[in-house]
Amino acid sequence: GAVVSQHPSWVICKSGTSVKIECRSLDFQATTMFWYRQFPKQSLMLMATSNEGSKATYEQGVEKDKFLINHASLTLSTLTVTSAHPEDSSFYICSAKQVVNTEAFFGQGTRLTVV
Amino acid sequence: AQSVTQPDIHITVSEGASLELRCNYSYGATPYLFWYVQSPGQGLQLLLKYFSGDTLVQGIKGFEAEFKRSQSSFNLRKPSVHWSDAAEYFCAVAGSAGNKLTFGGGTRVLVKP
Numbered sequence: 542g543a544v545v546s547q548h549p550s551w552v553i554c555k556s557g558t559s560v561k562i563e564c565r566s567l568d569f570q571a572t573t574m575f576w577y578r579q580f581p582k583q584s585l586m587l588m589a590t591s592n593e594g595s596k597a598t599y600e601q602g603v604e605k606d607k608f609l610i611n612h613a614s615l616t617l618s619t620l621t622v623t624s625a626h627p628e629d630s631s632f633y634i635c636s637a638k639q640v641v642n643t644e645a646f647f648g649q650g651t652r653l654t655v656v
Numbered sequence: 657a658q659s660v661t662q663p664d665i666h667i668t669v670s671e672g673a674s675l676e677l678r679c680n681y682s683y684g685a686t687p688y689l690f691w692y693v694q695s696p697g698q699g700l701q702l703l704l705k706y707f708s709g710d711t712l713v714q715g716i717k718g719f720e721a722e723f724k725r726s727q728s729s730f731n732l733r734k735p736s737v738h739w740s741d742a743a744e745y746f747c748a749v750a751g752s753a754g755n756k757l758t759f760g761g762g763t764r765v766l767v768k769p
Binding site (some may be wrong): 543547573583585586587590600617622632634638639640643644645646647649652 | 658690697698699700702705727740746754757758760761762
């Protein structure tokens with residue numbers, strides 16, 4: 542099956558700093574990647590959709606200047622949380638799909654803790 | 657807009673007993689439906705999916721789900737639960753196979769010995 546890898550698996554950062562999370566498709570080229578956020582004991586909420594080589598599409602209520610998404614290649618998308626605050630602490634999960642009408646595959650997630 | 661409801665927040669079941677998790681969706685056209693399982697602190701593992709065809713879908717780990725269009729439901733079942741099935745289960749819907757997913761609130765399954 543298709544493998545999607547996220548790095549790091551967990552990260553702790555100080556309030557006010559920025560942190561970058563990588564999402565890689567290891568054995569396929571991902572035309573589209575999705576970024577989700579999951580608060581403790583809650584469901585997953587889509588943050589944004591990124592297509593390779595174009596700007597990400599953010600869901601309503603998601604600050605695009607705070608959550609910077611870059612999908613510069615067909616195997617890598619990055620999510621940068623800028624000027625992180627404790628309320629940004631969450632579990633971030635990406636998924637990636639290859640072409641139209643194929644299912645997306647999930648990474649293992651990144652636990653972000655802002656102190 | 658599409659939406660998913662999982663009416664049961666928690667379910668406790670004895671090991672060896674059967675399990676059924678409910679999922680109701682709202683979507684204007686034919687939905688693409690998924691069930692995922694998540695262990696604490698882990699990512700999502702796909703249990704099964706329904707795109708078209710046979711409405712009874714077999715998945716991994718002995719799970720199955722039935723798509724009922726008339727009831728807008730996609731309930732997940734397992735005949736005999738194992739202690740390792742204790743986890744959070746999410747139902748999700750998409751407008752196409754690889755489109756963005758809308759998740760239900762999740763159902764936490766506890767397994768009693």
